[in-house]
Amino acid sequence: MHPVIPYVLAAMLFGAGVYGVVVRRNAVLVLMAVELMLGAVNLVLVTADATMRLHTGQTLALFVIVVAAAEVGLGLAIVLQLYRLRRSIVTDDVGAEPASAEGEEEPVKVVA
Amino acid sequence: MDGYLGSYATLGVLLVVAGAFFVVAYTANRVLRTNAPSAAKSTSYECGLDPAEGSDWAQAQIRYYVYAFLYALFAVESVFLFPWAVVFDGLGMVSVAEMGVFVAVLALGLLYAWRKGVLTWT
Amino acid sequence: MNDIQLPAIDYAALLPMLIVFGAACVGILVEAFAPRGWRFVIQVSLTIGGLVAGLVAIIVNRDLEITTIGGAVTVDGPGLFLQGAIIILGIVSLGLIAERRLERGGPFVAEAAHAANSDGDKRQEREPGATEVFPLTLFAIAGMMLFCVSGDLLTMFVALEVFSLPLYLLCGLARRRRLISQEAALKYFLLGAFASAFFLYGVALLYGYAGTVSLTGIREGVLQSEQSGILLAAGLALLAIGLLFKAAAVPFHVWTPDVYQGAPTPVTALMAACTKAAAFGGLLRVFNVAFETTAWDWQPVLATVAILTMVVGSILAVAQTDIKRLLAYSSVANAGYLLVGVVSLNGAVGSSLFYLIAYGFSVLGAFAMVTLVRDSEGEATHLSRWAGLGKGSPLFSALFTFLMLGFAGIPLTSGFTSKFALFSSAWDSDQSVLVIVGVLSSVVLAFPYLKVVVLLWLNPPGEETPTVSVPSMLTRAVIFAGVAVTFVLGVAPSFLLDIVADAGPFLAK
Numbered sequence: 001m002h003p004v005i006p007y008v009l010a011a012m013l014f015g016a017g018v019y020g021v022v023v024r025r026n027a028v029l030v031l032m033a034v035e036l037m038l039g040a041v042n043l044v045l046v047t048a049d050a051t052m053r054l055h056t057g058q059t060l061a062l063f064v065i066v067v068a069a070a071e072v073g074l075g076l077a078i079v080l081q082l083y084r085l086r087r088s089i090v091t092d093d094v095g096a097e098p099a100s101a102e103g104e105e106e107p108v109k110v111v112a
Numbered sequence: 113m114d115g116y117l118g119s120y121a122t123l124g125v126l127l128v129v130a131g132a133f134f135v136v137a138y139t140a141n142r143v144l145r146t147n148a149p150s151a152a153k154s155t156s157y158e159c160g161l162d163p164a165e166g167s168d169w170a171q172a173q174i175r176y177y178v179y180a181f182l183y184a185l186f187a188v189e190s191v192f193l194f195p196w197a198v199v200f201d202g203l204g205m206v207s208v209a210e211m212g213v214f215v216a217v218l219a220l221g222l223l224y225a226w227r228k229g230v231l232t233w234t
Numbered sequence: 235m236n237d238i239q240l241p242a243i244d245y246a247a248l249l250p251m252l253i254v255f256g257a258a259c260v261g262i263l264v265e266a267f268a269p270r271g272w273r274f275v276i277q278v279s280l281t282i283g284g285l286v287a288g289l290v291a292i293i294v295n296r297d298l299e300i301t302t303i304g305g306a307v308t309v310d311g312p313g314l315f316l317q318g319a320i321i322i323l324g325i326v327s328l329g330l331i332a333e334r335r336l337e338r339g340g341p342f343v344a345e346a347a348h349a350a351n352s353d354g355d356k357r358q359e360r361e362p363g364a365t366e367v368f369p370l371t372l373f374a375i376a377g378m379m380l381f382c383v384s385g386d387l388l389t390m391f392v393a394l395e396v397f398s399l400p401l402y403l404l405c406g407l408a409r410r411r412r413l414i415s416q417e418a419a420l421k422y423f424l425l426g427a428f429a430s431a432f433f434l435y436g437v438a439l440l441y442g443y444a445g446t447v448s449l450t451g452i453r454e455g456v457l458q459s460e461q462s463g464i465l466l467a468a469g470l471a472l473l474a475i476g477l478l479f480k481a482a483a484v485p486f487h488v489w490t491p492d493v494y495q496g497a498p499t500p501v502t503a504l505m506a507a508c509t510k511a512a513a514f515g516g517l518l519r520v521f522n523v524a525f526e527t528t529a530w531d532w533q534p535v536l537a538t539v540a541i542l543t544m545v546v547g548s549i550l551a552v553a554q555t556d557i558k559r560l561l562a563y564s565s566v567a568n569a570g571y572l573l574v575g576v577v578s579l580n581g582a583v584g585s586s587l588f589y590l591i592a593y594g595f596s597v598l599g600a601f602a603m604v605t606l607v608r609d610s611e612g613e614a615t616h617l618s619r620w621a622g623l624g625k626g627s628p629l630f631s632a633l634f635t636f637l638m639l640g641f642a643g644i645p646l647t648s649g650f651t652s653k654f655a656l657f658s659s660a661w662d663s664d665q666s667v668l669v670i671v672g673v674l675s676s677v678v679l680a681f682p683y684l685k686v687v688v689l690l691w692l693n694p695p696g697e698e699t700p701t702v703s704v705p706s707m708l709t710r711a712v713i714f715a716g717v718a719v720t721f722v723l724g725v726a727p728s729f730l731l732d733i734v735a736d737a738g739p740f741l742a743k
Contacts, residue, residue: 005120007442014435021428030424037431041438048442057441060388062195064434066188067395071427073181074399078406078423080177081346081416203240220262227266 006047014040027079031072038068178230182222189218241304248307250291250317251383254376257284261369277368278332282325284372288379289321299741301385305448308385308523311737315587316382316515323507323594324375326715330500330602331367335706337612339363341498341605342407363409370400371504378512382519386448387437387473390516394433394480397512398426401505408498410612418496425479425489433476439469449524450742456527470525470532477520481513483573484543487566491554494562499613502558503601506565507594514572514590518583521576522740529579537577541671544570548679557604558615560682561597564641567679568593571653574660574668581663584734585655591730592648592723599716600637602709606630607700614700617686622695627702631690633717638687640720642680648723655731 013036020033042061049057192214200207225231245252257280264276292314301308334340342363377397384390406419441447443465444455456466479486494502525532547567554560575586607614607623614620624631640647653676657669705713723730 004117010438014431017431021424027420027424031427034424034427034431037428038434041431041434044435044438044442048438048445052445054445056446059195060438060441060447062191063388063392066191067392069184069188070399071395071430073184074402075423075427076177076181078402078416078419080174081406082420206240217259220259224262224266 003047003051006043010040010043010047013037013043027082028076031075031079035068035072038064175233178225182225185218185221189215241306242302244300244302244309247295247298247300247302247309250288250295250321251376251379253288253291254284254321254372254379257281257287258369258372258376260284261372265366265369273365274332274334274362277365278328281328281368281372285321285325285328285375289318289325292318292321301450301741305385305450306389307380307383308449308519308741309383310741312518312583312587312740313383313515315734315737316511316590317379319587319591319594320375320378320382320508320511320515323511323591323598324371324504326595326598326712327500327504327507328371329708329712330503330598330605331371333500333605333706333709334362336605336608336703336709337409339409341409341500342367343409343412346407359409364407367404367407370404373397374400374404374504375508378508378515381512382515384516384519385450386446387440387452387520388447390520391430391434391437394430394476394516397509398430398480401501401509402426404501404504405493405497407501408496411496414492414496415498416496418493421489421496422493429476429479429486432472432479436469436471436473436476439465439472443469449520452524453527453742456525466528467531470528471535473520474532474536477513477517478539480509481517481572482510482566482569483539484546484566484570487543487547487569490566491559491562494565495556495558495615499558499601499605502561503598506561506597506601510565510569510572511590511594514569514576514586517573517576518586519740522579522583523742526579526742533577536573537665537668540570540573540577540668542570543567543573544672544675548675551679551682552685554682555617556615557617557620557686558601560617560686561600561604564679564682565597567675570675571656571672574665574672575656577668578660578663578665580739582656582659583739584731584737585652585659587734587737588723588727588730589652589656592652592720595716595719595723596637596640596648597716599713599720600634600641602712602716603630603634603637605709606702606705608703609698609700617689618696619698619700620686621689621693622699623702624691625695626699630702633713635687635690636717637720638683640724642683643676646721646724648720648727651724651727655727 017033017035017037017040020036021030024030024033042064045057045061045064047057049055049061193211196207196211200211261277261280264273264280268276295309295314298314299310331341339361340363344358344361344363346364374397377393377395377400380393381390381397384393402419402423405422406416408415437447440452443461444452444459446452446455459466475486479489482490494506497505521529521532521536544567547563547565547570551560551563551567554563572586572589575582575589604615605613607620609619636647640649643649643653653672657672660672661669
């Protein structure tokens with residue numbers, strides 16, 4: 001017996017995450033897409049753990065959660081910094097000249 | 113109703129029934145209702161508030177970021193503390209010392225944050 | 235319930251990493267409590283002291299071969315050699331990080347939280363740089379050390395994050411040109427997080443396949459597992475993507491030029507030397523220990539990646555007009571040569587280790603010299619600005635020429651001996667196609683280096699040629715180390731070749 005459904009579901013989640021990273025232009029949404037990919041990882045780990053009765057997969061999932069939290073914390077700091085820099089977190093604009101470095105009341109630019 | 117996927121048959125039937133109910137209900141609605149569109153009707157409905165203008169991008173006060181981050185620090189700490197608490201009884205002082213080191217390293221981060229003054233609400 | 239046993243821990247084997255991690259933690263305490271004026275001195279001596287102590291511990295451990303903490307760490311000959319290499323290269327690059335004479339306050343910004351070009355940012359232009367960079371560097375180096383000796387994929391992942399996260403931050407801390415520095419940090423972070431998600435998914439699939447994440451367990455699982463082979467193939471592919479990203483192999487190299495250009499040059503040097511050593515240490519270990527028995531399946535794919543990396547890296551290097559981007563593409567091409575070593579499996583482990591040391595020192599020397607060419611805007615990295623520097627600064631130009639010739643693989647430099655050792659061991663492992671492509675691409679790659687040399691000596695100086703600043707002893711020492719090692723390993727490589735031969739194969743039990 002092979003646990004098809006969880007593996008397929010995990011693959012779909014991971015695919016959705018990859019799609020999100022590739023398509024989304026908002027740095028925060030890209031981060032969320034990466035989280036989706038890590039969710040798929042946890043699903044595979046727990047599935048393998050449950051079907052093979054190993055009890056190590058659960059622990060691995062904990063590690064994944066923790067490291068993902070650390071990664072997102074740091075990532076948000078970098079994104080925040082970029083937002084202060086150019087009042088926008090559209091990844092397409094990275095590398096272009098800032099619209100206005102001093103702009104206080106610039107409208108916030110968000111593309112989903 | 114047997115085999116690996118057979119156990120999901122009930123769920124599958126439920127999903128089909130739910131989908132059919134949705135389709136039938138909305139089709140009946142569309143067929144039977146009167147149709148009188150107006151501009152006010154097509155704005156988004158928010159209870160008691162005027163619909164938000166322009167961007168859907170809301171900003172939170174930046175100070176919360178540090179607190180959210182510190183919360184993550186301790187939430188993450190407890191992720192490891194709980195499984196450890198279940199088994200440490202049989203493992204003796206060594207595991208207590210090891211967990212002490214882990215907590216101390218995390219406390220180091222908090223100490224740094226405190227000395228840098230991020231914990232005071234300005 | 236309490237059938238859980240604590241795994242045995244061999245603290246002697248972990249000592250080098252514990253020392254460096256400990257020094258990093260003390261560094262945080264210093265940041266928190268030491269008076270501002272003293273921090274720089276304390277941090278520099280603490281960092282160097284910690285790294286030297288770690289190096290001593292590695293030398294004491296040199297004959298150790300052990301698997302400890304329940305298989306999480308495997309200390310063996312190549313692992314110890316890589317750890318030592320990372321520490322030595324780390325100490326050398328520290329000379330650049332601690333340099334404070336070239337630029338008032340050092341190459342790092344005082345408070346990165348100020349937005350670029352804001353009033354606060356202009357005010358801090360003359361303030362001394364942040365000393366947090368030293369603990370961050372120590373954490374990164376300790377993570378790299380753990381990465382090279384991790385015995386299971388989970389430890390490897392944790393180590394990967396431990397050395398990546400500080401590097402993401404360090405990339406965004408440049409004093410000058412804050413914009414491209416912060417953007418480099420963002421690019422590196424987003425792509426790095428993407429790649430580590432691939433790595434983890436690969437780990438999870440391999441766990442589903444073999445029922446364990448330990449490298450030796452996967453090696454045995456390959457022979458016994460009843461699970462579908464698709465899990466193994468997909469897991470291996472995704473794992474490799476994550477690792478190849480860190481190693482900057484084509485087609486996972488797109489971050490390299492932007493990040494190398496945007497990051498502060500000392501951090502670029504650290505990434506080019508140490509991260510490369512760590513990434514290839516991990517690649518070598520994974521493929522030699524866990525997947526040696528399935529080599530027939532992955533060797534053709536990895537060989538294709540190696541060919542692509544060598545060809546694309548060297549061709550794109552020709553078109554560069556910025557010295558940091560040129561060195562970035564040359565680092566991509568060098569990743570290709572090292573991949574030849576990975577494909578050749580056990581036969582080329584020793585020569586790959588030799589190559590990592592030789593390349594690391596040359597690239598540290600080169601980036602150290604890049605920090606010297608300055609105008610009022612900071613470093614002048616555009617190649618057109620370098621025209622005719624040979625007239626005004628003959629010593630600088632001569633040393634840089636020597637390093638460029640070293641990269642190009644001219645005899646009497648380490649570039650020649652290391653390429654020769656690597657390619658001849660790959661040839662002996664029947665990778666003749668890869669060797670031929672490698673030799674041809676290194677001929678192409680010699681062209682941009684020689685272009686720089688011609689530019690330095692033969693072109694007339696431009697209207698506003700930047701000056702070559704006089705650095706403090708630290709940067710001088712880095713340049714001296716880079717040039718001297720490039721020369722010594724080119725003339726008398728045998729002692730280091732003996733050491734890497736003694737290091738032996740990876741421990742696969």
